Amino acid sequence: MGLTVAIDTGGTFTDVVAIDHRTGQSTALKVPSTPRDPSQSLIEGVGRALAESGHAAGDLRMLLHGSTVATNAVLEHRFDGLGLIVTRGFRHMIEIARQSVPDGYGNSFFWVKPPRLVPLHLVHEVPGRILADGSELEPIDPEATLQAVAELVEDGVRCIAVCLLHAYANDSHEAAIGRLIAERYPDLFVSLSSVVLPEYREYERAMTTLIDVLVKPYCKTYLGEAAARLSEGPNELPFLIMQSNGGVVTHATAGEKPVTMLLSGPAAGIQGAIHMAQLAGHDDILTFDVGGTSTDVAIIEDRTPAFTSEAMVEHYPVKTPMLDIVTIGAGGGSIAWTDSYGSLKVGPQSAGADPGPICYGRGGTEPTVTDAAMVLGRLPDALIGGALQLDRKAAQAAFGRLAGSHAMSPEEIAAGVLEIAAANQVFGIRRVTTARGRDPGAYAMVAFGGAGGLFGTDVADFLGMRTVISPPDPGNLCALGLHVSDVRRDYITTMVRLQSQAEAEEIAAAWEGLAERGRADILAEGIAPDRIAINRIADMRYFGEGHEVQVPIPEGLSGAEALAHAWKAFHGVHDRSFGFHYEGRQEVEMVNLRVQAVGRQARPPLAPADSGRPPAAPFGTRPVYWRGTGWTDCPLYHRNEFAPGQSVAGPCIVEEYGSTVVVPAGWDCAADAHRNLILTRTAEEVQS
């Protein structure tokens, strides 16, 4: 009795990790994904997990699930059947967007606008106007509204987003329209902007609402089907879904507001990284999740990830609170090539998982970053316990051809490709660190994903970081992360008030209203009252600034006390983010009140490493090439043979079932009691 199963659905494979709560034993496996009916691979994953861990269906205690279904619906441009209802005068809102053209100066001459989510003729205006203070200037007109809906339906619309001006300040018009549609057209999918994102800035709110209703048919339907098939017994099984805010909610909640599932893929991995780093004694970390085509990085302080409301899915803004993750288009599959001017480039094209790097022998013909690691002796001859034989000769031949055009040796080119790849990662990492006033040197890196262990120290070198943590089973950290996630919901309300004119009671009442809603909702998710935490956050700025900073309020402060703290603490947060503040000199403005309601979940026990084991000895050596030093015979270790507390000096290579950790000269590698490897820089000189 007592098996929890976590299922992380990706584009190609679905990762499953089951943990037995009595023994702490975990079982990991993969099943192929079924994009047409995502519930199918989910059910199959559960069945396999039960079978392989020796449990019966009745032993299943909880199912946790992360999925890219929502994200894929957007990336694949499945925009058919979408309609939008807006305030009169604003029909062109989506066409106009924010008028901005990306990249360089003058690109507007040649840049082409990306496809819109909804064509202009399926955007209809309705009468009714709310003002900025929430008062009503003009009432809605039910007849005209239903006429607009009827025309949309006649034109093939099945999903309707409603975004009226200032609905964040007064949602009564949107709510009334929502009721009208539900009565007349119960089969339509509808999303109201005041429910999806009660925050000001109409274009971004409309886009977020459109995305929400766009993914609803996919998410709501398959989650509902899966839940029905899983709960055929007498008790309803807790079925929790990962959101982009790094927390889980019940499938019913997720289906009602599926926009929160977008970009949730990397969020679970971050929860896993936080958990393993905490076991290793590190609370301030940089997560470095290197996959085949891309790398996700995020900054974590005091075990708390940063959040953003500036996320984009492809060209489309999504403003619901998300873990602040930067995705870099570079990974183990990034292709090395020479452009027509003779410059050596790495990426952005990637060999991906199919055909993959040349050394995988699955038909890849372009030299990749992984092939460079192969040429340099950093990878073994086989991966996954021999299931994947690697072809070193083919990789060498490819680098021989690449080297020819540069008059350099193949290994020198391969080492250079790794250096360029590391630099490309560094540019992305600066966007979550220095670009936010953070010094990467103050954080430990948690390197995971299939290729994290290959580059962690190279990237750390560039950034002046001294510690790299490699968690066990780094390729499965997402599924583990599902097991260590809390139930979480976010609430926001816009309340733009200058400090000098603000009425404390008004703000405090609004904030406590959000907190009460949060508490009630988390209780409804089945969490005991003593496990609920309410975190308040204020979005604030100096009057005139265009971006807000988020000021966290310490737990225990509420109402007027929380507000007083926010006014005071703002200056320090601003200083930390931007390097200056104007305390006592400039007026402060409140913009949004936020509440995060968290229901703490019990962490599963994980079986620790065997403390009685003798220290690992090298199982062999292999020549490994290092830039500046050349070929060096390096000892090879099996990760599972490390005894807790054992430390070895680089250069060496540590191999395990699914990945490889490279330890260069100037770094030590120590194992902890939780099977983490902690790499520490020992050399004096720090390059940044």
Next chain:
Amino acid sequence: MNVQRKPRALGPIELEVIHGTIRAAELEIEAAVERTARSPMIRDQHDYRVALFDAKGRKLTGRSYSAIVEPVFEYFGADDIHPGDVFFWNDPYNSCGGIGHVPDLCTTLPIFHGERLIGFSQVFGHHDDIGGSVPGSLPVHATDSWMEGVLIPPIKLYDRGRLNQAAFRIITRNSRLEDHLAGDLDAEIGAATLGSRRIVALAERYGVETLEAAFEQILANTAEIFRREILPNIVDGVYSYEDYIEADGVEPDKLHALRVTMTKTPEKILLDFTGTDPEAKGPINWALDEVEGRYFRKWLAPVLRSLAASPERAAEIDSNEGVLEVIDVKFPDKGTLITPRYGKPTGMRFFLMLRSLGVFAACLSKATGGRMPADHETIRIWGLTGGQTREEFFLFREVLGGGGPGRPWADGSDVVHIVPNSRNLPAEFSETRYPILVEQLALKRDSGGAGFRRGGFGYDKRIRALVECRLISNADRSILGCYGVNGGLAGGSYGISVIDVDGTETVHPGMSDTVTVRPGERVRVVTSGGGGWGDPLLREPARVVYDLQCGLITETAAREIYGVDVRLEGRHWRHDPAATADRRARMATSRGRPPMFDRGSAHAALKARGMVRFPEGWADPDAGWDAVDHMAAE
């Protein structure tokens, strides 16, 4: 990897990492400015530019044009540049042609590795207010520089790390928005400092010699890209064009022509602006004629990117100092619009900025069989200001985009601005902050110039004033439209009007800042549409019907300009293919071969009134140029 590194000679690896770092640093500096600046003009409209330079003042970054470093050398000299210095200026007549109008305050930091100067990091931004006779510091009736705001010749705002308090207080005291200005300066200096750290880190990692060798290579590569990918697409020869500023805010009924003659040879492009009209009395001049036009050449060169193999490739091409290898300019004698005499007003010099791109692009159209985008005019500012006291004072200003040009590969984008990432203000923000009500946010129907690929649409925005305001409009193209290319038609023009409470609409000149708007009155702002590209009779009927269904064009335009036989069935527009083919054939026959350029009916009217006059030795640049039918040719 060895942690103790010896300097390495420049190889492909070092070059790629150094070039990548410079590109990433440019983005990082931009992000820092955007996050911390205070003026909406900088923060939302993104009217700021950043750049990194080498020790000789050559621009290394390539996403954008920038100001220049030459004033540091000219006014201070090599022995007066020290770590911790911050150079600062905004004076259009004392910045080597690198700053065009006084609201642009330019901050420049030298970058040192030890004692050695290795480069410069620079940010300039368009600040909300720097004094002068009108809030926003762009008075349309100014007749000299001194009316436009406080003028700052190159100074050290910081001298070896110490703030020049006196200068700082004088400068901020002269702004109506002192806090904004102070905040912006902090933001710009902070951002430039961040950029300089990246260059220092490269020097530490690879050594100064390797770094400087990489700088040389980066500039040489850019020149080579233009030589190999762009210049061969332009037929050698001599081409000329002209276009106009319609009003200078001071002298009525006068066109001000910018004229250029382009000479293309296999290795180079020479742009000779001889023939340009005399300097204006009002604030539309642009003082450029210094240091071999290095600023102006870097401003113009990016236009060439439209001739790259694809829009994606165009976006990859840097325009750094390397472009000076392929582009030269020749200035006319002192006393013209782009060579004004000392102290002539320059506030609205952005009209000439856009016009200079337009005349260059038109010469390229002639030299490429019409393969360039049509005209794209976008920088104009409108706003409302009011308040009886300093506390009540408000300045609501927007830089609204216009329709982008039709191009061979796509319709013009709607309401875009040439400044990257320049954003409009959300109605919900504006109504929360200012005493206004946004009643309509729309695209202007039929404003995009018709074409095989039509121009993008401009705005049709209506705003109700809730208190008494003063209207500001700093706009050109309020009479003439953006020209169309290769058979495409001109776009619609800018218009600003006030609709009183009875519904009577009064149109005001594009250059206005003395109009009072009473509570309850509405301001209507219509921005220009982009020029069309290619023959509208060749546009796919389905696209015409779609635009009509969306309400973006009228039934009249669909029939009379596009020649599509449309009819309404219920709520849906349809067209009859056979009738359309007939109609188009008839229209094509009666019309004949379309011209290479269309400047619209307003231009024809001005010409008829004798207002378009050519100087001696200058012929009508439109005459004798017909559209090229690429579909028939292929």
